[in-house]
Amino acid sequence: MQHFFRHTLDGDPHLNMKLIYAGLVIAIIIAYRFRKNDKLLKVLLATNVLLQIILFIWYLGYKELFIMEGLPLYHCRIAVLMMAVGYVAKKPVISRYFAWLGIIGTIIAFGVPDPSDYLWPHLTNITFICTHYLIAMSSLIIISRNEVKLNFRDVVLITFIMNLVIMIANTILGSNYSYLMKLPPALPIEVNKYIIFTIMTILLIIGEMLLDKISVAKTNKGVSDLSA
Numbered sequence: 697m698q699h700f701f702r703h704t705l706d707g708d709p710h711l712n713m714k715l716i717y718a719g720l721v722i723a724i725i726i727a728y729r730f731r732k733n734d735k736l737l738k739v740l741l742a743t744n745v746l747l748q749i750i751l752f753i754w755y756l757g758y759k760e761l762f763i764m765e766g767l768p769l770y771h772c773r774i775a776v777l778m779m780a781v782g783y784v785a786k787k788p789v790i791s792r793y794f795a796w797l798g799i800i801g802t803i804i805a806f807g808v809p810d811p812s813d814y815l816w817p818h819l820t821n822i823t824f825i826c827t828h829y830l831i832a833m834s835s836l837i838i839i840s841r842n843e844v845k846l847n848f849r850d851v852v853l854i855t856f857i858m859n860l861v862i863m864i865a866n867t868i869l870g871s872n873y874s875y876l877m878k879l880p881p882a883l884p885i886e887v888n889k890y891i892i893f894t895i896m897t898i899l900l901i902i903g904e905m906l907l908d909k910i911s912v913a914k915t916n917k918g919v920s921d922l923s924a
Contacts, residue, residue, distance in 0.1 A: 703758040705813045709821045716806060716825055720832060727833035731840040740834040741780045744827060748776055751823045765812070769862050769873035772801035772831060779834060788843040793854055795835035796846075796904045802828040802835075808882045842915050846908045855900045863893055 730736050748768060755766025768777060775798035782791030805828050812820040859876060866877045866889075876896060877889045 700817060701754060701757075701819055702814070703761070707813060707815045709811050709814055709816045709818070711809060711811060711816070711821065711825075713806070713809065719825070720802075720806065720829060723829045723833050724836060727836040728840075731837045733837075737783070737834060737837045740830050740837070741776075741783055744776045744830040744834065745780050747823050747827055747830070748773055751819065754819055763869055764871045765873075767865070767871075767873065769865055769871075770801075771797055771858075771874050772805060772827065774858065775801055775831060775835075776827065779831075779838060783838075788841075789846065789850055791838050792844055792908070793846060793851065793904065795838040796907050797900070798831040798835040799839075799907070800900065800903050802832050808880050810880045810882060839911060842912070845912045846904060848905060851901055851904045855897055855904070859893060859897050859900070863889075 727736075727740075752766060752768070755762040758766075768774060775794040778794040779791050779798065782788065782794060805824075809824075811824045812818075814820050859874070862874050863876050865871065866873055872878050874896075876893050879885055879887060879892065
């Protein structure tokens with residue numbers, strides 16, 4: 697058990713991404729099959745928040761890494777917490793915005809994986825995979841409810857404030873949360889941090905609005921087909 701929670705960095709985790717992609721597909725199928733099950737959504741949200749708490753506590757044991765990586769300032773960690781907040785506070789706009797953010801974040805995380813440098817198995821490996829599975833599942837259920845649709849003003853405001861807070865934290869701490877200061881190692885391109893911030897903010901706004909409009913359009917088409 698101590699080995700599973702070790703703090704000494706010991707190498708590349710060598711994750712089998714093909715198996716991870718297969719697991720993600722299975723997770724999405726399950727979420728879609730039970731998308732109307734509110735109890736499942738509660739379990740997914742609660743489990744993912746618990747995972748973040750466990751990971752946060754683990755980071756507290758490694759002070760240097762805690763400052764650089766342990767704070768909930770990655771987009772996916774923010775999505776986990778804010779989806780839960782939106783659900784509990786009955787703020788469907790918040791839940792829906794961060795559900796889409798979670799889906800975008802999961803695609804990027806698994807498309808350009810950058811897990812912590814611990815050989816498998818380790819807490820960070822497990823949370824990297826499970827967090828994104830749970831994000832994908834809970835996001836799909838929240839979006840499928842179609843309680844609201846996002847508007848441009850809200851998306852711009854939330855995205856800008858979120859990224860600005862992360863950018864300020866990065867500047868103060870010398871960290872690289874949400875890769876707003878430097879691109880992931882898998883993309884070895886030197887880009888000015890202000891350009892990264894601007895492009896990332898614009899792309900997130902476009903991504904959120906585009907995905908939401910496609911989802912709403914498909915839902916409306918489905919309703920029209922049923923009523924025809």
